[in-house]
Amino acid sequence: MDSDLRKKLLREMLFSRRFEEQCYQDYQVRKIGGFLHLYPGQEACAHGVMAAARPGEDYVITGYRDHVHALVCGVPAKEVMAELYGKATGSSGGFGGSMHIFDASKHFMGGYALVGGPFPLAAGLAMALKMQEREEIAICFLGDAANNQGTFHETLNMASVWKLPVLFICENNLYGIGTAIERSTAELDQWKRVAPYNIPAAWTDGQDVEAVYAAAQTAVNHVRTERTPYFLELKTYRFRGHSMSDGGAYRSKDEVEEWRKKDPLEVLLDRMVDDGQFTREEFAAWDEEILSEIEDEIVPFAEESPLPDPADLTRYVYVEDDPWVHGGPDAQGGA
């Protein structure tokens, strides 16, 4: 990976880290409600994969830990923050919240809160792309625990039989909510669970963004050119709890500390310092800039934006004024 791309990814991962930490703080003072699932520790996954894909063009879908996936697709950070604040300027107009960031203009097809729910939706996006003979692909980011849902097996089967251009990214962070993978899952290597479906599968170190990028290039290239599915497992770890209500009783401090030594930002920064491409002082300067941007622009935007208009409460339940509800545009006063 050249120095420019390394710098770009390091900067973007740092931004994602600080964005999520801001969310953590704002949740503590109840500016953000609901459930909040944060991404620190896993940044190399979303950033590394999307560096190999076409953010804003390829169609991305994920679970409820979705803020950073939205950011890497180009959803403006202030709109993500405003969504968390439940504001009208949020990416989903305040109707979705943390778990349901959407942005049609960036082809970010949403975060979903049912574990495993996005698998078939992703295959459906790919089916549409295939029917419409488009060159974009669908990319589905989910965690290891989603692979214990029926939708994983059902969807892999159909995506394979129907030859759908969908890339499944498994961010294996070793825990399904608060249950360790070895206590819930018969096969620890998630990529091996794909073999029966005749879908090519690979794995790599999800803490090393360069490794992720390299593996994702192969994966994305396969789906884009072959127009068939591919599965990539990224071995990773989340530094914080499953959600903000997670007491963390299910894993040891030693384990968390061990994984913190593999912080994806540090892994890349160390390598760049060793290679003489970047200094820790420059990194600290970036950090200052990013913190200022979050503090001076992103949070104030969310704070100062209006709440959704109560008049819109029922607006999006059904499509407004759809003529086919009443017998079509030529119908005269219904039945």
Next chain:
Amino acid sequence: MAQMQFWDAVRRAHDEEMARDPMVIVMGEDVGVAGGTYKATNGLYDSYGAERVIDTPISENSFVGIATGASMLGVRPVVEIMSVNFAWLAMDQLFNSAAKIRYMSGGQFTCPVVVRSPGGTAHQLAAQHSARMEKVFMGIAGLRVVTPSNPKQAYGLLKSAIRCADPVFINEHERMYNLAGEVPDEEYFHPLEGSEVARPGRDITLFGYNISVHWCLAAAEKLAKQGIEAEVVDLYALNPLDREGIKASVSKTHRAVIVEEAEAPVGVGSEVMAIINEECFWELDAPPARVSAVNTPIPYAHNLEDLVIPDEDDVVAKALEVLGRG
């Protein structure tokens, strides 16, 4: 206006819409090569091929999810779930995805997916093939639910559902696919909201939907012989229910019986009664009543099955009771 069987009316609606729009596809178990369990997709595979008439594996939840995902990008999938009993398996994708994506995205995406499925009791199919599930589907905000009682509605409701931008669940009936009726020769779009007066009357309203419309019509014939003019209202739309239509009929007849093939709790009957209470309670001359199935899973033995499911005579008896002549 030609006579057409119910299955053929559904098939014709598919065929016309697929011919018009290459984004209309059909998915489901045995819908393609096998021609459809109830022939509702018969011949489509030969006309439109495997890419548009897709035989699915038996994975109801995920093929409904795939259809929903495709619909987000402009595909218009029509999914057949072979039996409504199997649709329980697809509730996650139908309720959590299709019905909610528009709302939780703040209106950015729509899910114009149609799911058709036959429910109801046929003959000795026992507990796991005799569900009447409309009560579950009609309670979900964001999901339109319609239920045709005749071939014309079956044709026109599917035509409209395919073109409507909202997700639509079409509740058909296993015993009605061979029912014949008149269907317009020209293209016809049935409204997805509202209700129809299937037989006008002035003394009492019999509310039915899907198969129970036929029990109501038969009961109205028998009541007419006793000098009672029953009005039959066909609630072809279950979500949303036609509050105005219910109010208009009850305000005219002042008495109401709601007839459903399903067991009573949390059903169409209780919901229509609630609407009558809310909209026109003071118009009533007698408490509304309902005719429902016995609250059991469906038994296999034919004598027991017959006991569970209401018929036209139950409707007549209940109507007479409401009229004070029971």
